[in-house]
Amino acid sequence: MASQPNGAGFTRRTLLAGAGGVAAATLLAACSTGGSKSGSSGNASKPLKFWNMPWGPAAFLTEDKRIVAAYKPKSGFGNVTYQQIQWANFTQTFSTAVAANNGPAVSSGGGTTAFEFESQGKIAYADNLLNSWKSNGIYDDFLPGLVDTLKTSNGYAAVPYNLDMRLLWYRKDLMDKAGATVPTDWTSFEAACAKLKKIGVYGYGTRSGAGAFTGFHVLVSHMINNGGGLYGPDQKPNCVTPENIEAIDWVLGLVKNGYVDPRSATYTSQNFYDQISANKFGMAWDGAGAPASVSATAAPQLQVASPLTGPSGKKGALYFPNNIMMYKNTPSQAASEAFMTYYYQNMKTLWTKKTGIGLPPLKSIATAAYANDPISTKIINEWQPISKTWGAPGSNTVFLGVTKVDGTQPGIDFTQAVLAGKTTAKAALEKLQKSLESA
Structure with a gap:
């Protein structure tokens, strides 16, 4: 480790x-x-x-x-x-x-x-x-x-x-170059992505390749940001909810609009940091130590945005x-x-x-x-x-059942399908639900 x-x-x-x-x-x-x-x-x-x-x-x-x-x-x-x-x-x-x-x-x-x-x-x-x-x-x-x-x-x-x-980072120099405003909600995030795209930069930096589970963490963060999450009050998987569908639909829209690097589903963590260093990711989702993992040129430009407000009017993210x-x-x-x-x-x-x-x-x-x-x-x-923890929205606790999603294959498969853009939100969440129930 x-x-x-x-x-x-x-x-x-x-x-x-x-x-x-x-x-x-x-x-x-x-x-x-x-x-x-x-x-x-x-x-x-x-x-x-x-x-x-x-x-x-x-x-x-x-x-x-x-x-x-x-x-x-x-x-x-x-x-x-x-x-x-x-x-x-x-x-x-x-x-x-x-x-x-x-x-x-x-x-x-x-x-x-x-x-x-x-x-x-x-x-x-x-x-x-x-x-x-x-x-x-x-x-x-x-x-x-x-x-x-x-x-x-x-x-x-x-x-x-x-x-x-799991936090939202942005490259201040690239945002300034694109004339983009630091987002405060999902709508303004899309607007920033659109401006970054015009200068050849991806606005939604992520990864889900070998050993890179952060991409799944971030998708769950979006669900929590919208008042959703993976577990109900009974600590059993409850993935297919309106809040979760709306969150994943939003990401699928980002993919469709070209705001997500098409290779993100295969990127390792090193690939991800290399893309930030190479001026390819204008905004990216990662942990608190991201600046230490990028180049000496990129690190001083990395800033943390404030938490976004989701369509539900709520703020939220995943942490461990x-x-x-x-x-x-x-x-x-x-x-x-x-x-x-x-x-x-x-x-x-x-x-x-x-x-x-x-x-x-x-x-x-x-x-x-x-x-x-x-x-x-x-x-x-x-x-x-x-x-909040993996237990959201049912609770804000950690419990034995979350081992089913913490770095396991169902989350990887789910994330790669979403980043590929070849699924619907409901279908992807239904498959995740079945995988967690049978795990």
Whole structure:
């Protein structure tokens, strides 16, 4: 798993999504042990294992290890050992270790990993921890609505850690050259695309080739932007709705009008960034770290638009609350919670030192890290509050069922069909619905 070395955000979540989808089959093979509100007790003086993922380049690992090494557990609690787990085969690494009760006491992982282990009764719910944070200021420091995205019917499966989002970027120089105005809704987006087309530039930059799941994320973002989404209140797929049909019809119209590069369905993420750098995409949909992935000439020209207003009059987008979870297999649940408290009180430097990790979950960290970064500040202030999880519109939570769409083949097939323009919105959504129901 790779991430971009800038403080603005983690951009390569697509591999995480793909691994998350595979994880469902791998992790659910382990037997279920039921659930409870807290982790099991053990020998509290034993070392507590913390496993973290490479959320950034070498600078992230260096700083993360420094933070953990500086932890001084109170009397009776053991030290914390640190291990970075690589994205390659991480689902097998976790599932094997957890099934054998030889895994971590605390870890991050894929965006849906906590819900896979929660379904097996392996997770120690974070309710007590979060309640304790109401007295020390951490709880109230979380960005709006973020904590509840990780709530299940039994308790909080994890704690928000870093965010990956889907945003509208534009090349200021190309927009100026075309005489285009930064769009505020779908109609003005089309108008900007029309002007960009006159100078040989595509207005709807996207991709859906090998390993590039962002194209599907963006289509779901449009559905959410119109008050739709993939799931109903019962957490079952509900794709064929008027809101979703209208959203996909809109994209099909963009394709028909030549505002979308005909090769987008085959573009990898690198192809996508190359097109931005080559002055071929005047507007593009991507994560918060897009400037770090394009050329040194293009990066300063990339600006973030404000969220668009959909035909329904609503604003919305898709985002991914990556998280940290606790496990029942721990030397001591109290020790796990003590370390978590320390870590969240001291993890600010992962952002202020620009180690490449995604957007922060805490308002205080965002304020400190982005004091001189108006783009990231705009993302936090304007995009995060209106963004929703895969569970929209039925709920704004993550749950086990979303592994069916998070980086899986049905979403790829759906996106490629839409970008090819050889389908209708209803037909594409009906096929997606059937694929999710049979997954």
